[in-house]
Amino acid sequence: MTWPKFPSNSSINHNIEQEKRAVVVLTTTEIDDSIFVRYSELGKLLKVVAMCIRFGTNCRSPKAERVFGNLTPAEIDRALKSMVRLAQVNSFPKEIQQLKCHKLDPTKPIEFDTKSALKTLNIRLDQSDHLRLDGRLGNAAGPYDSKFPMILPAKHPLSFLIARSLHHRTAHSGPGLLLATMRQRFWPMRGRELVRNIVRKCITCFRCRPADYHQQMAPLPAVRVVPSRVLSKAGLDYCGPFNVRPLYGRGANVKMYVAIFVCLAVKAVHIEIVPNLTSAACISAIKRFVARRGRLIELQCDNATAFVGADRELKSLRRRYLEQFKTEEWKGYCIDSGISFRFIPARSPHFGGLWEAGVKSFKHHFRRIFGASSYTLDEFTTAATHIESILNSRPLTPLTDHPDDLAVLTPGHFLVGEAMFSIPEPDMTNDQRTPAQNIYKGALVLLKQEELPPFMWNIGRVEETYTGADGLVRVVLVRTNRGVYKRAVTEVRVLPIDGHDTNKLPTARMLDDDR
Structure with a gap:
């Protein structure tokens, strides 16, 4: 077998011109940072x-x-x-x-x-x-x-x-x-x-260290800005318990509670004494309220913070406080009386700022009336009524814009036509930054203790004072029935006795702030 032979006179042209093309390539460099x-x-x-x-x-x-x-x-x-x-x-x-x-x-x-x-x-x-x-x-x-x-x-x-x-x-x-x-x-x-x-x-x-979340304050609800009869729409909160000693004999102290009703329109206050945290006791308090203040249309109540605490007894009180508003007896009374009962959101005391402020004000005056002393039911009721009249005499706004008219509008004007209780207050506008009066030897003082309320602080007498280069006393030595303590003047409270001018003492501001 042999390869085929082609003729020599082939028609193939070997003189083909070579075609050249110019190719341009554009490159770019990108850094991959993914x-x-x-x-x-x-x-x-x-x-x-x-x-x-x-x-x-x-x-x-x-x-x-x-x-x-x-x-x-x-x-x-x-x-x-x-x-x-x-x-x-x-x-x-x-x-x-x-x-x-x-x-x-x-x-x-x-x-x-x-x-x-x-x-x-x-x-x-x-x-x-x-x-x-x-x-x-x-x-x-x-x-x-x-x-x-x-x-x-x-x-x-x-x-x-x-x-x-x-x-x-x-x-x-x-x-x-x-x-x-x-x-x-x-x-x-x-x-x-x-x-x-x-x-x-x-x-x-x-x-x-979680940061608090703050939202813009919502508009006031309609019950706060729409005119209505005094105490027809109110908020309710409890405070207590208060240990009331028996009137006669040596019996054990009885726990009592205070129900505070606050008008949502004019901030008028009504206080009732409640013997326990049952639904029957709460209904009886509302009946007494309605009998003296008129029909109640809407009642708002705290829902989370009244009795919250680490103590087991406080938790039990809180549970009983909430359970009294969930019974059929309570629901039936509200329906029959035409009362619209509303709870504020859980753990939101700022939704009930009116009655929370009322509870704070009641405790403020109550501690200063009784302190750590015991009291009977009659004394307890009298003090509660007295505090109610004081709270209904708080100024809301001036009656007129005249500079010579010092009269103010109070919740008592909506109840009885005038302020129910009025106490003249000293002028506190002249607050000069001058050195305070030095504490002298022998002055009776209270030793500040952060873990105790003020009325349980130890009482002592100043035995020695330590004066600085400027002649001002900033450290004192105090003797109490529990020992001798050296304290700064900011850690003692001078009792307003023995001729001491408390308005010039560095610790008198505490009393002014609490007021």
Whole structure:
């Protein structure tokens, strides 16, 4: 078998001209920085980068020089510097290019853009092409990173990861300590803003010191601004218990409670004595209220804070207080009497600020009437009624705008046409910043004790006073029945006896504030 033979006079043309075409290729270089957002922890990011760098080094190295096993601190540090350089190239490409050109030709000036974040800083480029802050500590003894910290771009994911890692390593330090720790090696742009965001967004720090949430105050409800008959729409709250001793004999003290009704329109107060926390006792108090003040249309009540406390007895009282409003007897009475009963939201005492303020005012006057002494039911009822008249004499607004008219409008004007109880008050407008009267030896004082109410503070007598260079007494030595104590004058309360002028004492402001 042989190959076929072609004729020599073939018509193939061997003189074909070669066609040349010019091809232009446009390339662009984009830096992939998605690795910064793939990991939420700096340690994990650095381990992944360090393993990638090791893999690349091993691929270019002979088999005998390849590295295996656990990562070393040097490899982690190398990975960190690589990430910092990548973040800098991504954020400051023009600045780095200008610094490189200046490094090759020192005669060429460095002119950063007017909008550059680095224009106000003295920047240098090290041998590894890292942007560093150049300062005056070049001759100081210390690490190179401390003398010339690496620049961290503002609002970059790497800056956030480094700051959060140092925040955890420093036991959730505050913004000041966190920024100082970062600047030992890095110089974060807008660093104070960065560390504040880290601390503010830290869940552990927030749970240790949660910030209150405040919303704009809502408009006053209709019952507060629509005119209505006095005490036809009221709020109810309890206070107590109060230990009332028996009228005759030596019986045990009886627990009594006080029901405070506050008018939602004019802030008038009505007080009733309640023997217990049952529904029957509460209904009886409302019946007495209606018999003397007229029909009740709407009644609002506290729903969470009246008797909340750590003590088991207080919790039991709170439970009984709420249960009395859920019985069929109570619901039937409200339906038959045409009373609309409403609860405020749970754990929201500010929704019932009117009756909460009424309870506070009642306790304020009650403590000053009885203190720690015991009282009978008759004395208890008389004091409650007396306090009711005082609360209904509080000024609401001036009656006229005339400067010579000192009359004021009170809740008592809506009840009886005038203030039910009026006490002249001293003029407190002349408050001068002058030295207070010195406490003298032998003065009777109360020793302030934070864990006890004021009426249970120990009474003592001043045995020695310690005068400063200006002649003012700021420390005293007090003898009580429990020993001798040296206290600052701010920790004692001088009793208004023995001819002492309490208006000139430094502790008299407490009485004015409580008033």
